[in-house]
Amino acid sequence: MEAASEPLSAPDAYRKYGPAMRRKAERILQNREDAGDVVQGLFVDLVERGVERVELAYLYRAVTNRCLNLIRDRRNRDRLLERQQAALRGPARVRCDDHVIGLDLLCRLSGALDEKHMEVLVCRYLDDMSQDEIAELCRTSRKTVGKRLQRIRERVAEIGASVEGESGGGAGSQGGDR
Amino acid sequence: MSGSTCTGQPVSWLALERHVLGELDADRAGAVQAHLDACAACRAALGVIESDRDRALPPLPDLALAAAARRRRSRRAVAAGAVAALAAAAALLLVWRDRAAPDARLVGSKGGDEVVIGLVRERGGDVALDPAGFRPGDRFKVLVTCARAGAATVEVSVRQAGSVDHPLAPVTIRCGNRVPVPGAFRLTGDQPASICASLGGASACRAVVPE
Numbered sequence: 608m609e610a611a612s613e614p615l616s617a618p619d620a621y622r623k624y625g626p627a628m629r630r631k632a633e634r635i636l637q638n639r640e641d642a643g644d645v646v647q648g649l650f651v652d653l654v655e656r657g658v659e660r661v662e663l664a665y666l667y668r669a670v671t672n673r674c675l676n677l678i679r680d681r682r683n684r685d686r687l688l689e690r691q692q693a694a695l696r697g698p699a700r701v702r703c704d705d706h707v708i709g710l711d712l713l714c715r716l717s718g719a720l721d722e723k724h725m726e727v728l729v730c731r732y733l734d735d736m737s738q739d740e741i742a743e744l745c746r747t748s749r750k751t752v753g754k755r756l757q758r759i760r761e762r763v764a765e766i767g768a769s770v771e772g773e774s775g776g777g778a779g780s781q782g783g784d785r
Numbered sequence: 786m787s788g789s790t791c792t793g794q795p796v797s798w799l800a801l802e803r804h805v806l807g808e809l810d811a812d813r814a815g816a817v818q819a820h821l822d823a824c825a826a827c828r829a830a831l832g833v834i835e836s837d838r839d840r841a842l843p844p845l846p847d848l849a850l851a852a853a854a855r856r857r858r859s860r861r862a863v864a865a866g867a868v869a870a871l872a873a874a875a876a877l878l879l880v881w882r883d884r885a886a887p888d889a890r891l892v893g894s895k896g897g898d899e900v901v902i903g904l905v906r907e908r909g910g911d912v913a914l915d916p917a918g919f920r921p922g923d924r925f926k927v928l929v930t931c932a933r934a935g936a937a938t939v940e941v942s943v944r945q946a947g948s949v950d951h952p953l954a955p956v957t958i959r960c961g962n963r964v965p966v967p968g969a970f971r972l973t974g975d976q977p978a979s980i981c982a983s984l985g986g987a988s989a990c991r992a993v994v995p996e
Contacts, residue, residue: 617845618845621842621845622842623806624802625842626837626838626840626842627802627806627834629842630798630802630833630834630837631798634798640969641967641968643843644926644965644967644968644969646842647843647845647905647912647926647965648926648965648967650845651845651905651914651928651963651965652963652964652965654845655928655962655963656962656963663799663802663803663808667799676959677967680956680957682954682955682956682957683954683956683967686954697798697830697833698826698829698830698833700790700791700795700826700827700830701791701795733798734797734798734799735795735796735797735798735830736797736799737794737797740797740799740800744799
């Protein structure tokens with residue numbers, strides 16, 4: 608992956624990276640209000656904690672984890688699915704076999720996969736990262752990423768069949784995992 | 786969500802964001818640009834970023850404000866330790882006062898586990914931490930500080946003009962310092978309001994008055 612960005616103060620990072628973080632949260636949560644709250648909450652927290660230097664990769668992971676924490680709560684899931692604006696998902700360039708990973712599938716998978724697998728899932732199928740990029744961002748080996756993706760594919764295959772119609776899945780995917 | 790076919794390994798969203806920000810080194814930027822020239826799917830993704838670039842972010846709270854808030858909380862904690870018995874009595878008094886007329890500061894806490902509530906107010910794009918006042922239509926977020934291990938369910942209530950509303954669904958959080966409660970709500974009306982967060986048997990309130 609490309610060189611890491613220079614660390615910035617939280618307010619500077621908010622100005623520079625806030626829009627990118629908001630777009631990322633919107634891809635995952637598929638609604639503007641909750642995505643805005645996640646990003647605002649993250650930076651308010653950084654300011655409150657007096658964190659003075661943050662960089663893009665840290666923010667990227669933090670937004671992923673905060674979005675997944677929201678999704679993990681069953682009561683939030685219902686609200687998120689109600690508010691879902693599918694267009695915010697953006698172009699689905701990477702699919703898990705035949706399945707586009709959207710909010711509905713993400714919600715179902717959150718009950719079947721642990722935090723580390725869910726993070727890799729978001730990196731691969733919502734952030735469209737290569738295995739090398741995921742390994743670097745998550746500070747793990749490419750082999751571990753590959754194993755997690757395999758596990759994810761198994762879970763998606765189990766769960767995906769029942770939501771295939773809702774998620775708009777279909778053949779013709781590119782950028783497979785192997 | 787539309788499906789698009791990439792001509793090879795898609796340029797990740799992170800790489801696209803860095804490309805737009807000019808943060809990629811020359812080699813990587815060249816490779817990304819070459820891919821974009823050949824790949825309509827990745828150009829479409831880039832288009833999503835470029836079409837969103839002018840959408841404004843609400844401003845962040847001022848660092849100095851945040852530091853002042855931290856200092857206030859710190860002083861409060863020291864004072865509470867020094868005069869614990871007096872503070873307990875004062876808390877009881879403040880809880881009683883809150884029922885009659887909400888005060889502008891932290892008005893009460895109870896229960897075995899301490900809970901502290903913080904507020905973030907957004908007004909026309911301006912953000913204030915722990916405000917004492919509100920105008921109708923101001924948007925509020927609640928921050929909770931708690932020490933309980935593991936997950937805990939938070940309920941937010943607003944008492945105003947003799948009625949109690951629950952503007953947010955109960956939500957499970959992991960305790961910590963100033964943990965944002967998901968969701969936000971707007972205050973209306975011209976009566977003082979008391980915004981409370983309850984967590985298990987403990988609760989804390991903060992009062993805001995009309996400006």
